[in-house]
Amino acid sequence: MSTDTHIVAFSGSLRTSSYNTAAIKAASHLLPENCSLEILDISNLPLYNQEQDGANAPQEVIALAQKVTNADAILFATPEYNYSVPGVLKNAIDWLSRQQPQPFAGKPAAMMSASMSILGGARAQYHLRQIMIYLDVHFVNKPEVMIAGAHEKFNDKGELTDELTRDFIKQLVDSLLSWSHKLKS
Numbered sequence: 699m700s701t702d703t704h705i706v707a708f709s710g711s712l713r714t715s716s717y718n719t720a721a722i723k724a725a726s727h728l729l730p731e732n733c734s735l736e737i738l739d740i741s742n743l744p745l746y747n748q749e750q751d752g753a754n755a756p757q758e759v760i761a762l763a764q765k766v767t768n769a770d771a772i773l774f775a776t777p778e779y780n781y782s783v784p785g786v787l788k789n790a791i792d793w794l795s796r797q798q799p800q801p802f803a804g805k806p807a808a809m810m811s812a813s814m815s816i817l818g819g820a821r822a823q824y825h826l827r828q829i830m831i832y833l834d835v836h837f838v839n840k841p842e843v844m845i846a847g848a849h850e851k852f853n854d855k856g857e858l859t860d861e862l863t864r865d866f867i868k869q870l871v872d873s874l875l876s877w878s879h880k881l882k883s
Contacts, residue, residue, distance in 0.1 A: 703733045703875060706769040710776030710787035710822070712741050715856060717812035717848035718775035721867065724858040725773060725810075728868045733875065735773065738765060740790040751796045759793045766794060766801035771878040772835070773871075774809040778822035783829070795833055802833040806881050808874040810843035810867065812851075818844030836881060838873040841866055 707726075709719040719737065726735040742758050750756060755763075766772065776783050794801050809826055811819025823844065827837055843866045845851060851860035858864055 703770045703878060704768070705729075705733065705735045705771045705773050705874070706765055707735055707737045707773040707775065708740065708787060708790065709737060710774070710784045712786055716777070717814075717845065717852055717856075718777055718810075720852050720856040720858065721775045721810055721812045721843075721845060721848075722773060723856065724864065725775075725867050725871050728864070728871050730875070736765070736769075738762060738790075740786060743786075743790055743793055746789055746792040746796075748796075752798070755793070755797065759797070762790070763794055763797040763801045766805070767799070769805070770882075771874050772802075772805050772807040773874065774807065774826060776809070776811050776819060776822050776826060778811060778813055778815070778817070778819040781821045782825045783822050787826075788829070791829060791833075800833065802830065802835050804881070805835055806838070806874060806878040807835045808838045808870050808877075810845065810870060812845035812848040814847065814849045816846050818846035818848070820844050836877070838870070838877045840873065841869045843867060843870045 707722045711718045813819040
């Protein structure tokens with residue numbers, strides 16, 4: 699496996715005590731020493747406005763695009779809002795989809811979702827996969843990590859306490875690293 703792999707992560711939730719952000723933090727603790735993970739801040743992005751594309755793009759968008767471009771892989775964690783991805787995540791994707799060169803193109807990626815519901819955000823994952831096909835993102839297919847009953851799997855400090863969920867996240871991280879290596883070679 700290659701050394702010095704840098705993963706950028708998108709949380710589809712802005713909530714301070716987000717289970718999805720907590721899942722990303724749990725993933726960061728499961729990485730090998732030669733890997734790093736950076737959670738990207740999408741909270742400061744304005745609503746997408748086509749009049750601000752290209753040279754007129756806000757500095758926050760340009761900086762975010764550069765981070766994605768420089769990354770070796772992408773990790774998404776998203777809640778499910780109304781059977782789909784949250785608007786804040788879609789907004790970030792819309793901004794980045796308009797940047798040239800395209801920061802998502804050809805990137806290996808993985809996704810997970812956490813929800814208090816019994817489905818664990820499954821429908822949001824399927825929509826995210828559909829959205830990212832056009833942008834040429836290459837998702838790992840397995841494992842699918844849908845953390846149902848998330849409120850029972852994280853403590854009040856946002857720490858993952860469920861060993862089975864930890865194992866699934868570890869498998870996802872390992873798959874992402876392996877997939878990233880395959881795509882590079």
